Amino acid sequence: MNELVTINGKQVVTSSRNVAEHFEKEHKHVLDSIRAILAAENSAAKFFHETTYENRGKQYPEYLMNRDGFALLVMGFTGKAALEWKMKYIDAFNAMEKSIKTPQLAPNPHYRTRMIGTAVRDIGKTAESIERVFAVKHGMALASAMEMVGESYGIDTAPLKRLIPAEENPGYLNATMLAGKLGLLSKTGNPKASDANAKLAELGLQKKEGKEWRLTDKGREYGEEKPFTRNGHSGYNIGWNEKVLVLFEQPVKV
Structure with a gap:
């Protein structure tokens, strides 16, 4: 019962239980007030609709009312809090009525x-x-x-x-993987990425810019730079394709 008003058929309405909750009144007393209005003025019947709600398997009476029925019901409610809730309900009725009167554009299927x-x-x-x-x-x-x-x-x-064609020569080898393939190992038998990077620089495929290795124009034929962001730091990782392995078998031109 969080919504103040709702739509019933083509009318914006609220319920007697809703009014009782927000105006802090016993629901039975709200029902008595509505019945008193209906007894005093037969024409008021068009503002109210009697229905029921279920609670713990039992049916209990309640009324739905439109804006006019609400106005008749709360007319005698006084106090600062009552006034605030009257204004909130008026705003809710206005907003809901505006929303159902505003023509909705039919979605264009194209x-x-x-x-x-x-x-x-x-x-x-x-x-x-x-x-x-x-x-x-x-x-x-x-x-x-x-x-x-x-x-x-x-x-x-x-x-x-899924439609992106596979690269003919994907750059998936990093410096450590290259070192392993080339047998550039430390004394403990681990691949030495630093040796591989030095060889790549010697071949003119990459150069140091600050603390990062960047591809040269020649190196772009054999590798690709992959931007990354990690722990607040941005940079590039170079991935080499397998064609670069052939260059290590050739003598370095001085």
Whole structure:
């Protein structure tokens, strides 16, 4: 009974129990007041509708009333609290009546289809920009574009992500994995990522910028930078494809 008013048929109504609760009166006394109004004025019957409610398996009487019935009933209720509740009910009646009188626009069945089509085109344009500006592979750019555009349009782009073609040479090898494949091991037999990074820099595939390794133009053929955010820190992880292994077998040009 949290709502002050509701819709019954085509009318905005409240109930005698609702009024009793908010105006802090015994429900039986509210029922007596309504019956007294009905006995005194036959025409008031159109403002009230007698019904029942169930409580613990038993049926009890209550009345539903429209705005006019409510006004007649609470007219004699006095006090500051009563006045505040009268104003709240008036506002509730006004708001509900306005909502049912406002014409609702029929949904256009073609709108969502057009919106999805526009979103797909925006995904393509956004992916092109990401690919160009951040120099990442097309698949990664598409995935990022789908997430951003999908959130902007409020649509689920998961079905589209399944359509992203697999990369021919995915960059999945990090420096530690490369070190393991190349046999660059520490005295304890663990792969030494630092040695792999030094070799990659020696081959001209990456360079140090601050504390991070970044791809060179030559390195973009063999690796891709994957942006990340972790523990408040943002940066790039480089993933190398297996083509880079061939370069380690060739002599370094000085």
